[in-house]
Amino acid sequence: MKRIVLMGNPNIGKSVVFSRLTGANVITSNYPGTTVDFSRGRACLNGELVELIDAPGTYSLQPTSRAEEGAVEVLGWADLVINVVDATNLERNLFLTLQLLERKKPMIVALNIWDEAQHSGIQIDLRGLEQRLQVPVVPTVALTGEGIKDLVSRLPEARPGLVAPCSDEERWIEVGRITLEVQKLVHRHPSAWSRLSQATIRPYTGLPIAVLVILLCFWLVRLTGEGLIAYIFGPLFELYRPLIAALSDKLGPGILQEVLIGRLINGEIDYVQSMGALTTGLYVPFAMVLPYIAGFYFTLALLEDSGYLPRLATLSDNLFHKLGMHGYGIVPVFLGLGCNVPGILSTRLLETRKQRFISVTLLGLAVPCTAKTAMIIGVLGPYGARAMVPVFLTLAAVYVAMGLILNRFVKGESPELFLEIPPYRRPSMRMVLKKTWMRVRWFISEAVPFLLLGVLLVNLLYALGVIERLGYAFAPFMEGWLGLPGEAVAVLMVGFLRKDLAVGMLLPLGLTGSQLVVAITVLSLYFPCVATFAVIWKELGIRDTTISTAIMVVTALAVGGSMHFILMR
């Protein structure tokens, strides 16, 4: 099967073109580096079944990060290259175009973001550009789908480049020559968007705006999450209650009731504490976590598609530099607040091992995912801000403190920030909702099986008396060091499968407010969940993963112990 590879600079809409061609859904955003891994898809183009590959964005074929290395590797597999070019930024994009032409693979150019170029007074002579490049050039607007048909119908015209290899300097001169010939700039007035852009990127206006934006985001997540619980998921589970109660009566006491329904609390089913597969196993993911996941990803999609994240990266560069990363380090944090797995994948955008190691370790340690956060709010909510603030404040303090420490002791380079700021774009509601749905669906298919597995494990461990024995064995340590009952060991064990479920398991233990605060903090810090652990392993390799997890365990115990002595003595 013929392989077609999409190549181009970061953040110019390759993934949108890919979605258009294959009909496959991939995550797209308005910031460089959304695609860190390549996606494959199939499409029937001009009556021929072909494989399409969406490569991560790269400025040149000399890679500087792991994501860019991926792009160069993918290029090697190509039978045909679609070079996606940003029409609003022709000069910079042509460097890669010329480099690709030197590779002598059949190629066609998609001149994307064509509409914006025209609005902003950039005129490009298409014929002239085709003549200079000696390959077809097709204007496209991938977001609306305009020009995609032309692109497909002209694929057979793709030709290998006729450009002889040359040095970077010679290539830039050639780029300058071509741009001068084919591009005319009509003067444009600074738009309201560009004035907004400047206000959000200057330190003294940008920081207050950033604080405001982040507060607004939290408010939006809470509003959506609580709204969904109050009006949709809560009522749904009330409708479900008589059904499950009837089933419980029918089953009667026994192992089946234990596993499916769980323990009755005061003769009634308690969705959070019963621990049955059909009660807690469904209630935790759908009625406590999912609403906040939906709220979070909706908000994140707005942030991503507007183009605000690179500005936030610029604003936070100073802080992240002290932690051994640079401003781009805020992107994994934001994605990690949803789920740590995509957060860790996005660290591929950081250039060196040192930066990636620090970013990944801090993420696994101190960035709670939405599932965990939702449960923390659910469990500590009754105790009010007095209980919640210490948990989140401790996590933030650990993030910064460990960053400072790791920056000192991890060997390697921390290169500086070098980041293109995309123009602001109005997020399209359709795209935002689609992206939110894709991520929510991912949560359902990835997380729910683990939750059910966790519920089963809990029941099994209780039934076999393992928890009792472990609790007894660990009691001296748990009580002496953390001030928690021995049974809390079971919570830590389940926490390896799913942290959200583990947080819920703290309730039946009847802990005091301070004990809950310590337990939840330790549970957050001590070890990543199994999905996160697997992806850390994949990204860092076995040696660094071992070091990273050792750091997490030691930090968790140290912090938990200190909190015990501060809060309970």
Add this chain to the structure above:
Amino acid sequence: MGIREGKTLKVVACYPFSGPLVVEVDGREITLGRGIAQRIMVSVG
């Protein structure tokens, strides 16, 4: 990334404490660490 000989740069923002610089080139904003920025030679005018 578009910063080369013969280009006109406009400094949009300059962060305190040796923080990054934001420059505009060809109508695009780019954030640079201070060390990188220091290696770019410009004539002011």
